[in-house]
Amino acid sequence: MLQWFKNVWVLSVKELKSLLSDVVLIALMVVVLSVAIYTVATSISTEVRHASVAVMDADHSVLSYRIRDALLEPYFKPPVEVRREDIDAAMDKGDYVFVLDIPANFERDVVAGRSPTIQVLADATSVTQAGIGFNYLSQIIDAQTRSFLRQQSAATFSPVTPVMNVQFNPNGESAWFIATMNVVSNLTLLAIILVGAAVIREREHGTIEQLLVMPVRPSEIVMAKIFANGAVISVASLLSLWLVIEGWLHIPINGSVSLFSLGMFIYLFSVASLGIWFATLAPTMPQFGLLCLPIYVVMRLLSGSESPLESMPAFFQYITWLSPETQFTQFSQDVLFRNAGLMTVWPKIMMMSIMGVLFLALALSRFRGMLAQHS
Known part of the structure; x- marks a missing residue:
């Protein structure tokens, strides 16, 4: 041996x-x-970085501007306001990954509890950006809406406030x-x-x-x-x-x-x-x-x-x-x-x-x- x-x-x-x-x-x-x-x-990169966003804001309210201002770098580029008739051509050329369509009377309907909808158009040829970025946008819109309603009413919007702790890779x-x-x-x-x-x-x-x-x-x-x-x-x-x-x-x-x-x-x-x-x-x-x-x-x-x-x-x-x-x-x-x-x-x-x-x-x-x- x-x-x-x-x-x-x-x-x-x-x-x-x-x-x-x-x-x-x-x-x-x-x-x-x-x-x-x-x-x-x-x-x-598997996370959203510098995604281009266009906004069709038919409401021009305090809430719609808060949502637009919450789209911050490095996740998103500063949002650009576009006209509805220019969206198809811009999406075909790949100018924007996301387009937010905020309808008229959006803030008024939110305050009245009518549950209005915001349409989000995503260019799914960028699969990672589109999939993860859509979740980012959903969370941003939900957070800004909740915060706005708390300011409008003394009552708490939700009885539960989730707190997320990310382990091992915080960012x-x-x-x-x-x-x-x-x-x-x-x-x-x-x-x-x-x-x-x-x-x-x-x-x-x-x-x-x-x-x-x-x-x-x-x-x-x-x-x-x-x-x-x-x-x-x-x-x-x-x-x-x-x-x-x-x-x-x-x-x-x-x-x-x-x-x-x-x-x-x-x-x-x-x-x-x-x-x-x-x-x-x-x-x-x-x-x-x-x-x-x-x-x-x-x-x-x-x-x-x-x-x-x-x-x-x-x-x-x-x-x-x-x-x-x-x-x-x-x-x-x-x-x-x-x-x-x-x-x-x-x-x-x-x-x-x-x-x-x-x-x-x-x-x-x-x-x-x-x-x-x-x-």
Whole structure:
């Protein structure tokens, strides 16, 4: 057993030197865990920002002006008053995302309790802006109407006043979620590509024949590739959390980085074993890319990093729990966002470990067959 660990250590050092000497792979790792994360976090937004609003105000009352004045930046641009006959042309050209149609006698009907309506037209080609912005506008109109009625009458408009407390992300900044989840997704891609490339590089360069004449076992070769590449990716991911997430983007990390590191090591063992299995199925690097990239995309889309698992059909919710990326994504959200402890996330760690052992068994089986074929 001691000799097994010695052989794994020597082979791991060899793999580490080979990886660090590959300038292209190191550059890929740096770009994926720094520039790519910053670009995605700052260019993609799931909240309303600077949405253009037009107003057709047929009432010109105190209440209608209060509603218009409540449309503030950075959520909305200053509202522009337009004529009814110009609305269709302006919407066709995409000049406005929202149009508010305030009818005549709106304030008088509100005071009289007649429940008048305000029509909101939304350009749904901007799906995120239209969906979330409509909720913003509904809340603004409701809040301003309630406030106006309180001033008109000594009686309270509603016996219940809801108070909303937003946990973990008080301002609803989508960059906090997108940037952190991109670290998780990108280290998955790096682990699959780097470990798979290490196996295929041995085969294409002919160095696998040198391994065959060495007194080493297939399990030692596989574990060395997993340890060496996993160690480099782990260090790079932690530096990304520290330098890019906290330093560059100023996103706070609420949870334990030590617990996150533990889960990341187990996850990298799982996904690196999956990468070796893919590499044994594909004889060349282009075929390996065609095999692993579609699977990676599906794993990412169903992991909960792009959309909540609860919004998926029940069948996919059950299937995706068998993916180690889903487990690690949920684990990362619990630890980094909600400051969850080991007693909360241990089932996910256990599931990642089980999937890692399964993928390692499959990878070793195929790897032994590949070595036997070369010998």
